[in-house]
Amino acid sequence: MARINLRPWREERNERLHKRFIGNIVGAALLGGLVVLGISYYYDVQMDRQNVRNNYLKGEIVKLDQKIREIQELRAKRERLLERLNAIQQLQGNRPVIVRNFDELVRVLPDGMHYDSLVRRDETITINGVAEQNNDVSELMRRLDNSIWFKEPDLRQVDKNEDVKNFNMQVGMTRPDAEEAK
Structure with missing residues (x-):
């Protein structure tokens, strides 16, 4: 089925x-x-x-x-600090130079002359002095020019006062190399 x-x-x-x-x-x-x-x-x-x-x-x-x-x-x-250190070093470095410049001013001074005043402003010295003759002033200028510590001097004024000559000049300062300074 x-x-x-x-x-x-x-x-x-x-x-x-x-x-x-x-x-x-x-x-x-x-x-x-x-x-x-x-x-x-x-x-x-x-x-x-x-x-x-x-x-x-x-x-x-x-x-x-x-x-x-x-x-x-x-x-x-x-x-x-570096700026301060540099300023201190410059001041210390310039101290002997200033002494050396004044020492050199005495060395170049001819006989018969003397300085009345020295004024330093920046890198220039203004010199007021007394000389017996005009040749002494010329000799001082030559000696300053020949010095390694000074630039060419600039005579500003010469006055005759009795038997002496009063003069005023400016001279620039230089820094010679260490080898030249010796």
């Missing part, structure tokens, strides 16, 4: 397929939701790590800015 199935097998099959389809959709939705949550969590973790790195870098930048300011302050302080 032939078997006849009177049950609605097509409806059962469609219902089974429908349940499987719904299960697959729910499973895919759950899997999709889990994937989205996982990706979101991963990006949140990565952003938190990057924020920690950024905060660390900002802190280090602040420290470096402070160190840069300290270095700039130290450089400025160093420059001020």
Whole structure:
């Protein structure tokens, strides 16, 4: 005998397929939701790590800015100290030169003359003096010109006063090399 199935097998099959389809959709939705949550969590973790790195870098930048300011302050302080040191060295270096210039003024002074006043302003000495003859003034100018410590003298004025000549001249100072000065 032939078997006849009177049950609605097509409806059962469609219902089974429908349940499987719904299960697959729910499973895919759950899997999709889990994937989205996982990706979101991963990006949140990565952003938190990057924020920690950024905060660390900002802190280090602040420290470096402070160190840069300290270095700039130290450089400025160093420059001020170097300027002071140079000024002191110039003053100490000029002391022997001034003494040497006055010593040279005495050496070039011819007999029969004397200085009334010597005024130094910057690199120029103004000399007021008394001479017995005009030739003595000329001799003083030649000697000053030949000296390595002075530039060419400039005679400003010669006045005859009784038997003596009053004169006024200016002469520039130089600094010879150490070998020339010996």
